[in-house]
Amino acid sequence: MIAVIDYRVGNLGSVRRAIERLGFPCKVTGETDEILSAERVIFPGVGAAGKAMEFLKETGLDEAVRESLRREKPILGICLGAQVILERSEENGTPCLGLIKGKAVRFPKPLYGAAEGLLKVPHIGWNGVIPRRRHPVLEGIRAADEFYFVHSYYPLPEEEDVIALTDYGVRFPSVIGCRNLIAVQFHPEKSGTAGLRLLRNFCMWDGRYVE
Amino acid sequence: MLSKRIIPCLDVREGKTTKGIKFKENIDIGDPVEMARFYYEEGADEVVFYDITASSDRRDIMIDVVRRVAREIYIPFCVGGGIRTLEDMRAVLLAGAEKVSVNSAAVLNPRIIAEGAEVFGRQCVVLGMDVKKVASSDRIPSGYEVVIDGGRTRMGRDALEWAKEAESLGAGEICLNSIDADGTQEGYEMTLTSLISENVGIPVIASGGAGNIDHIYDVLTRGKADAALVASVVHYGTHSIRQIKEELNRRRVKVRMAW
Helix, strand or coil: CEEEECCCCCCCHHHHHHHHHCCCCEEEECCHHHHHHCCEEEECCCCCHHHHHHHHHHHCHHHHHHHHHHCCCCEEEEHHHHCCCCCEECHHHEECCCCCCEEEEECCCCEEECCCEEECCCEEEEEECEECCCCHHHCCCCCCCEEEEEECEEEEECHHHEEEEEEECEEEEEEEEECCEEEECCEHHHCHHHHHHHHHHHHHCCCCCCC | CCCEEEEEEEEEECCEECCCCCCCCCCCCCCHHHHHHHHHHHCCCCEEEEECCCCHHHHHHHHHHHHHHHHHCCCCEEEECCCCCHHHHHHHHHCCCCEEEECHHHHHCCHHHHHHHHHHCHHHEEEEEEEEECCCCCCCCCCEEEEEHHHCEEEEEEHHHHHHHHHHHCCCEEEEEECCCCCCCCCCCHHHHHHHHHHCCCCEEEECCCCCHHHHHHHHCCCCCCEEEECHHHHCCCCCHHHHHHHHHHCCCCECCCC
């Protein structure tokens, strides 16, 4: 069973549908017991970091995520889930879970692209990823594959935890991770066949990652 | 680098698409779910459904369509048409749409944008704008006026001012439809599109007038649009989404080429 953590941020149905489409059993849940008994955990999210952290602490789900990490379950953070795993977010100076060293930062303002000129924030739409390290969850992702992004902040971990980068005015970490935790700034559940491949890889990953 | 999006738009009335693909025999052209899947497999970056069901007590049919589409395509899709309340928005989003588009209701009651953004997040709320070219005046300095009811009712609001206001209220994107260009297949309204796109900080989806690939190329380059809505040009088989993207790619417009 794969637990999709329900902490009242955004539409979790799309993650569940994608996982079920791939043939893996999946449950959207806000119950600590169910999360801890799951074989692997997806930590999604859209919206503001402050509100998300508040809800996580109130419900004790922050501990469920930490405990899942300690138990070496494979964990996938998505979008806001890739930001609140860091130590803090620049979004209203929110202290976060601290599962990975670093912080979430906002795109610089104004933001310029070499070819495009002035860029809009949020970064909305399809963009590529440039791998920095091999990772089982990125297996089979091709150079031309693109993923669907919607965000104004991005994760900035230590260099050793950067797995892939994306260009949007700045070159920012779009896939990060260490040990049994991997997190993507984009939405794999909305990224067509490339996204489904990444999700399938995650569903089959044993959680081991040695660089 | 971010790709420009190509977005097919499907009009749906009582659960059936009203325009069909002429050249495909293996799909049910009346079924929005099948058509969405067809475009998804052809490389569409997103899909927009516009519910033109007249009677509001048949709306649950559209919710069922949304639910079925969500099981078939794994790209974002947006639903518009007849969205008047937060409950309408919630129903569409819970059924599996990524975004919901508000048009007339937002002109009449702009607060729905702010409330939708607050409850569901800005990224979910698309402002649909129908715009008509008029003589420039004190009230309409840009010479583009907001209209509703498919252009029948002029609202006395300047399109540029409305776009800026909607952005500050919390709209995440603007789908900008030119009533003058809509259905002509003679090209997008370029002046309007670049005017709005250069003056807001949110993505602008150009709509109305696409008849060939040159039109799409123009609006994504000179027109400064972030995405192009296409309807007849793909529904009637003038071009496939793949052909459009291959040609744009050849002309160095950044589009997603792997799917």
